[in-house]
Amino acid sequence: MDFESTSFYKFKVKVSDDGVPSLAAFTDVEVFVEDVNDLPPVFVVPVFSAILYLPTFLGTEVIRVSATDADTLPLTNLSYSIVTQSVSAPPSQMFDISPTLGVITVRNASLLNEAVYDLTVSVSDGNFTDQATVGIDCRPLPVSDLKFSQARYNTSVLEGVSSASDIAEVRAVGYSIGETITYSIVTPSDFFVISESTGIVSTLPGREFDRETVDRYEIVVQARDGGKPTPRVAQSVVLIEVDDVNDNAPKFTEESYFFVVKKSVDVGATVGKVEAHDSDIGNNGEIKYVIL
Ligand SMILES: [Ca+2]
Ligand SMILES: [Ca+2]
Ligand SMILES: [Ca+2]
Ligand SMILES: [Ca+2]
Numbered sequence: 119m120d121f122e123s124t125s126f127y128k129f130k131v132k133v134s135d136d137g138v139p140s141l142a143a144f145t146d147v148e149v150f151v152e153d154v155n156d157l158p159p160v161f162v163v164p165v166f167s168a169i170l171y172l173p174t175f176l177g178t179e180v181i182r183v184s185a186t187d188a189d190t191l192p193l194t195n196l197s198y199s200i201v202t203q204s205v206s207a208p209p210s211q212m213f214d215i216s217p218t219l220g221v222i223t224v225r226n227a228s229l230l231n232e233a234v235y236d237l238t239v240s241v242s243d244g245n246f247t248d249q250a251t252v253g254i255d256c257r258p259l260p261v262s263d264l265k266f267s268q269a270r271y272n273t274s275v276l277e278g279v280s281s282a283s284d285i286a287e288v289r290a291v292g293y294s295i296g297e298t299i300t301y302s303i304v305t306p307s308d309f310f311v312i313s314e315s316t317g318i319v320s321t322l323p324g325r326e327f328d329r330e331t332v333d334r335y336e337i338v339v340q341a342r343d344g345g346k347p348t349p350r351v352a353q354s355v356v357l358i359e360v361d362d363v364n365d366n367a368p369k370f371t372e373e374s375y376f377f378v379v380k381k382s383v384d385v386g387a388t389v390g391k392v393e394a395h396d397s398d399i400g401n402n403g404e405i406k407y408v409i410l
Pocket of ligand 1: 155156157158159187188189194243246
């Protein structure tokens with residue numbers, strides 16, 4: 119039986135005796151064929167190719183690879199990886215891949231030169247694997263008049279806020295009226311989105327910032343015109359500082375302190391030291407001690 123061709127059978131069974139006249143009964147039988155992981159995943163193409171403009175930055179998305187698997191969903195938890203090559207073939211140290219999404223990103227921007235890097239990627243369904251090649255053509259960003267109004271934008275968000283808000287507007291310059299410019303974030307982010315048409319950068323709703331966990335984000339934005347065959351491309355960086363909120367109480371280093379003092383001790387002598395820390399910054403992290 120093969121789940122992929124027929125996953126369900128239904129038939130009747132008849133039982134009869136040898137008496138005269140013969141008596142019989144009927145029953146319905148249903149057979150469900152359970153799927154097993156018997157089919158390998160297959161990359162949608164054997165060779166992927168991407169262009170990566172230099173200079174580039176940590177976390178920049180290069181390309182997303184994907185594979186299909188004809189087994190049913192719970193059995194097709196595909197996991198992607200970069201096949202580690204020998205030390206003399208370092209592309210595997212330059213790029214990362216997200217195991218679940220297959221998104222290849224820049225891991226070490228400073229190692230990248232103008233060259234074509236061939237990565238071998240693998241996909242596994244837990245039982246079977248497939249491999250594909252990814253050719254990444256690293257080129258200098260073509261010189262053009264298309265630029266961002268600033269080489270770097272600075273903005274901030276408040277920690278503890280989870281509603282969506284607009285935090286920056288990036289703007290390309292150097293194109294003629296009527297040309298369409300498309301903005302994107304090339305460093306994939308769970309926290310920020312950009313409007314393709316206006317260049318307004320916003321936070322995603324439901325994502326809360328915690329300054330004590332991550333206090334700054336750097337995203338790379340890209341503007342691209344509709345030029346054919348080669349569009350003009352410009353890149354800039356948006357630095358997002360997370361502003362502090364007083365959301366941490368100071369904490370003593372111990373739950374309780376015990377000090378032993380001699381009967382004959384002088385007035386003003388030190389009997390011991392209690393210590394506390396506050397993980398906020400500025401006034402929010404300033405602490406003072408009082409005896410109650
Ligand atoms: Ca499979
Ligand atoms: Ca916090
Ligand atoms: Ca805080
Ligand atoms: Ca505090």
